[in-house]
Amino acid sequence: MALNCIRFRGALQRNVIAGLYNTVGNPNASLARAVSLRAAPAQESAPESHDERNLRLGRPQSPHLTIYKFQLTSLLSISHRATGLALGGTMIAWGFGALVLPHSFPEYLAVVQSWNPATVLMLKAFIAFPFSYHYCNGIRHLMWDLGRFLTIKEVYKTGYMMLISSAILTGILISL
Template sequence: MSLIFRLAGPGSRLGPQILRQNCTRMLNAVRPVTMKCEPAVPDKNESHDERNMRIGRPQSPHLSIYKPQLTALLSITHRATGMALSAYVIALGYSAVSLQLPLDHYIEQLKLMQIGAGPVFALKFLVAFPLSYHFFNGIRHLLWDTARFLSIKEVYATGYAMLAVSTVGAIVLSGMS
């Protein structure tokens, strides 16, 4: 750009002539274009799927074509256990405010019903597993935040280890009286 200005500068005899020749060549290379204005056509009241069917686009298979992966399943489960823990807190808070007697009374009533050890253990496990899973998976995520265990092989290894540790932790919590 500075070369063009130097050639076209006030002290240059050759510059203006070169610029004039190049500009006329460029102007001759440009062709005129005209635009035709038409009023906008209102869209039809059809859904996205109806439009795609009308113009012949296939429906995307979305998740049905993918093989379930451990990483996706663990991520979904982490979110689900977080929601379950939130539900626990809400239910316990609501019961503390609305129940006539303290929560200990209702626990004693369950013990007096003499439900078998198997169903009680299963119920305790269903309550303890979300806590155990969310806790240990949270530790796994904290390790990722320190840039550790981020290769695919390590992600899968820590995923399986976390599942084992959280299951054992839930069993231990369920065995407590």
């Protein structure tokens, strides 16, 4: 290490002394390089949008959803959030309805029971499927939180199992 410092110091001294010898006969020469700065007015340009700038610079436009292939995992995730929002909205609407509507719940239930059985079955399915789907997918997410079924193969397998079990649970709830 010390030998390298001595070599560097010697090379530096030789270059400085050589520079001094070259400037002795020339009074305008110096060891420092002269730099002149001058102020220039800022160029006014029209503001361009993000897309205009990318076109000017030749950057490609992102294809966004036009080339995206939906996967089972993304569809299940989106639908899990959608069913959660639907269930939450339904519970809030029923709660406000119970506070605001003039009749009690058994009277409304009697009205629904007087409808066509096929309509009642569709209404039951409309209520039961989001509940069973969100319930079964919630169990799947709890398993993930425990660190289980996290490989790609297991994620797809549990996704299909969750869809089948939510369909079975929906059928059970409709039959009640």
